[in-house]
Amino acid sequence: MSGPITPKVLIQAEDFDAAAEAGALSAGRKDVGALVTFTGLCRDEDGRLSALELEHYPGMAEAEITRIAKEACSRWPLTGLTVIHRFGKIAPGGNIVLVAAASSHRRAAFEAADYLMDFLKTRAPFWKKEHLKEGSEGSWVEAKTIDDDAAKRWTPG
Template identity: 70%
Template sequence: MISPLVRIQREDFSLQDEIDALSTGRADIGAVVSFTGLCRDEAGTLAALELEHYPGMAEAEIARVAAEAASRWPLMGLVAIHRYGLVKPGEQIVLVLAASAHRRAAFEAADFMMDYLKTRAPFWKREHRADGTLGRWVEAKTDDDDAAKRWEQAP
């Protein structure tokens, strides 16, 4: 079984650098699926999103779920990177890479990881508004919760 790579960091990441680190020299990998989540400003009022986590606990919990993904699908690599601190609209927040011999396993594992990260990962998100005020703490959406529930029945 693979050893998934989990990083929680303040600084941005490079998608290409992470793909290269995962796949260079690996002729056995037939598919690398990537998901990059960006900070979104739907209403035009967001200056930044403040992402907080519980150091140690967040890494351990994400590593546990990544290990579950690695046991469910025949993966050859799995990377989960999540940023913390202030992230401005348009900037990257999260990266999931899943590598496998075949695309289906890579797609499903990446989808599983993102459903978990959106709903259950120990992160807290608070809006910083363009007018200088602090906004609300952001909660998981019902659609995200519903999407995550499908993995409770899936093999």
């Protein structure tokens, strides 16, 4: 490989096809030995959630996710990387985020996908608001310490 690849980053309201996106990273490629995908889905929060609304800062979200994706591409020998993050109202069971990492070897693909998700959870400028089945708006979802702790493992020190 001749250096880091350019990741595909999309921020969109529309749903995505995880299998098609993953297939696009390996189609016709003989250098792909591993393809790791992660799809984050909307939980129903014990049956009380009708939808999760995701808001973002257009332009800033794309720039930050692209920066994180490029960091992953420079850390691991990837042959392809796709990150798709949705915004808008998403019903329980609906797709929220896709990370698909391709590499010649499994470890690089696993670690890059894991890294991406840790930093998407902590640095991507998205805000989540719950909409409850009983008809009221729930609260804005707070950041979780567990996500910050997970991201810390990637920085030396």
